[in-house]
Amino acid sequence: MRVHFTSILGSIIFVLGLTFFDCHVFADHPFVASYERFYATKEEPDELAGQVLLTELNCTACHPMDASLPSKGGPVITGSGNRFHRAWLRSYLSSPGQSKSGSTMPHLIHQLPESEREMALDALVAFLSNDPAVEPPIVASGANPVAHEFWLKGDAERGRSMYHQIGCVACHAIDDAFKPAKKTESDLERKIAALGLEIDELEEMGLAAPKKVKPVPMSRISDKYSLRSLSMFLIAPHVIRPAGRMPSLKLQPHEAADIAAYLFTSPTHSKPRNDNEKSTVNSSVQNASVDQSMIDAGKRYFEKLSCANCHPMAGIKPKMSKSMKELTLSLNSNGCLSESSKTTPRFGLSSKQVADITKAIESLKRKQLNSDPKKIALDQVTMMMMQLNCFACHERDGKGGVGPDQWAYFENVQQVDIGDEGRLPPPLDHVGRKLTRDWIQKVIEGKGEVRPHFLARMPIYADHSKALATAFVNADRIESTTSSAAKPNNQTSQAIQTAGRELFDSGCVQCHAFRGESLPGTIGIDLADVGTRIHREWFEAFLRNPASLKKNTRMPTFFPDGKSAVPQILDGDATRQIESLWAYLNAKDQPLPLKLEQSSSQSFELIPTDKPIIIRTFMDSSSAGTHAIAVGLPQQIHFAFDTKRLRLAEIWKGRFLNAQGTWFDRFAPAATPLGTNRITLPQESFALFDQDGNFQLVDTAPEKGQTEKQLENNLQKKFLGYRTDERGMPIFRYSIGRFLIEDRIQAHDDNGVKRRLKILTLGDGELKAREKLWLVIADDAIEVDQSGTVSTRSKLTVRTAEGIQTRLVQRQPATYWMVAMDDRVDGIEVVYQW
Secondary structure, three states: OHHHHHHHHHHHHHHHOOOOOOOOOOOOOOOOHHHHHHOOOOOOOOHHHHHHHHHHOOHHHHOOOOOOOOOOOOOOOOOHHHOEOHHHHHHHHHOHHHHOOOOOOOEOHHHOOHHHHHHHHHHHHHHHOOOOOOOOOOOOOOOOOOOOOHHHOOOHHHHHHHHOOOOHHHOOOOOOOOOOOOOOOOHHHHHHHHHOOOHHHHHHOOOOOOOOOOOOOOOOHHHHEOHHHHHHHHHOHHHHOOOOOOOEOOOOHHHHHHHHHHHHHOOOOOOOOOOOOOOOOOOHHHHOOOOHHHHHHHHHHHHHOOHHHOOOEOOEOOOOOOOHHHOOOOOOOOOOOOOOOOOOOEOOOOHHHHHHHHHHHHHHHHOOOOOOHHHHHHHHHHHHHHHOOHHHOOEEOOEEOOOHHHHHHOOEOOOOOOOHHHOOOOOOOOHHHHEOHHHHHHHHOOOOOOOOOEOOOOOEOHHHHHHHHHHHHHHHOOOOOOOOOOOOOOOOHHHHHHHHHHHHHHOHHHOEOEOOEOOOOOOEOOOOOHHHOEOHHHHHHHHHOHHHHOOOOOOOOOOHHHOOOOOOOHHHOHHHHHHHHHHHHOOOOOOOOHHHHHHHHOOOEEOOOOOOEEEEEOEOOOOOHHHEEEEEOOOOEEEEEEOOOOEEEEEEEOOOEEOHHHHHOOOOOOEOOOOEEEEEOOOOOEEEEOOOOOEEEEOOOOOOOOOHHHHHOOOOEEEEEEEEOOOOOEEEEEEEOOEEEEEEEEEEOOOEEEEEEEEEEEOEOOOOHHHOEEEEEEOEEEEEOOOOOEEEOOOOEEEEOOOOOEEEEEEOOEEEEEEEOOOOOOOEEEEEEO
């Protein structure tokens, strides 16, 4: 019993020595996530800890070292005065650590005479405001539309949920007020409960206590950013921070806007801001002209303070100092490690950080060149995982992984309990032995996805993918990768693959998908073409003894004591069975396993035949959203109507919809059209024009935090349901302000969709010119011909009947085409073709 108790405690302590989050955090010294987690509280100076700081504090940007310790490099600051609020930028340059808790940028202004400092700050801000803000290109398409000024349309509640689901909380603070919809107990939580232990009891028992590691601090978000600049940054962080310490999480523009809206309103990350933000990067003050003499002075100060060493700038050369090995370290030194120096940067280092950096520099001076390639690769992997904070999510060699406070925020899409491996990022032990170098590189680049059931997203580190993949392989590969099984010859290959199919059907199919097909409720990794990802040697070793390669796995062993659990296949020969399974998984022409064939024959696909199919469902936010009514037509032309925003959201052709998630599984992913030629239509359906000809899109889904001016343009709206005509076609009814509208959508003879909208009543008044409502047909129009037919970038053409008033309005980056709603008896008719 004591052995069992000790072994469980060992695994508990091992994983519990991870991250605990404190939302309200202030760091009085430079904050480096991996250093804080693993070294900040260690009593003795640590060489590796110091090396991490040397790179992350950019010490090697001024004091060159060999390639093993490259400088992190600073963010791109060209045009930063047009990305950040300039008042914040000036305050940050004046005192980085006070403006941004835990800043790794040193204090520099103290090196100037006191009489110059105020002028120097103004000049630097002017210089950094001379260029336009650096932003990623935003490309819209029919399948992926982008709303005009999308950064102003973020939903803070959606953003809060996404922030706590996709992995942000692995590095940043958890919002105490946010509670997950469901909490799946971790395997280790169950072990703790079985032992009757509390986390704080571990320390009382004299055992290694879990370490509380603070989250990466954020600035006062609304003081620093505008909604636009923050949204743009979240879409593509690498554009501004090429070092990759803040990675991309593959956010679409509307997702970035949602998270930005949340960060602006969250008391954990910001403070309420009452600024009426315009469509410019920040406010009108940001775009004020700057005197050229101030810009020139700012450039001189930028060069004088050696800013270009960390922030490359055209026309300014870095100024290098002594190499790392030439540095003289002493207690009386006035170098960068001292807070009393008047001629070198001040980092505000803690005494522990000074000790670790000193230890690292002394060791580097004495260090002999390591000739062991495996040791070099192991050190490189550890260092890169420290630098990129991979340990925040992944465990390797007993270090890192998702911490207990974060377990509840890592889930799969169906919240099916298949163990921690079904929702937590995988451990990276011997990953270079398991995966091919090409596949590891694809994963790091965001191109290799085998866990679509995870809500958390694998970040993209494209600039580090090749080096990290190569290091993993060199560190983990074993001398011999030969398999005990021989490849089948041509005469036996078919029989071997057939046996592999039977083996897959006897067990694997219960947890794994194959070629995109799976049993209901199954969310495991798709094993098709496994040879493109996994080494054959590891595959066999894992099948023979899963627990030896992946601790706490729920993957059972099918070969206990080396004997097959399915003796009737291939005479129970384990070696031949493993070879047959490998052959089947990598074959291109073999049928699906029998259970999958039987399951797929019980299809939940909705196929309209003689009359329309109408179904209320949940769709993606870029389509009709969570208030969707999807309509399938026998003509194989279908559409989705968004009853929240009162708009025709999407049209497509071919196959209609799969209803399994709608009917049977409320945690299934959003319903996605099965057909092709999908066209997503504008997020806003209606607009109003004032007497001067300026238009305002009517927001049919007002959001929290809108100004009074914005709310004035939100007419009261309500979806009133629908009725069906004699052919079963739905006729939608809704009101927008005083307008009561009937909206009939049906297939058109020319292989398109015909839409007829009619104003039924106008309350107690008549339609006035200034109250005319306009229907927004397209926001990506590129051409209108003489007949009044508009063509769009998404290959959609739309036409109306003669006599209908239309307008083509440009508001960057969108080009809107609208038709006037009027009170004619028959209404207006619009035909969509694609």
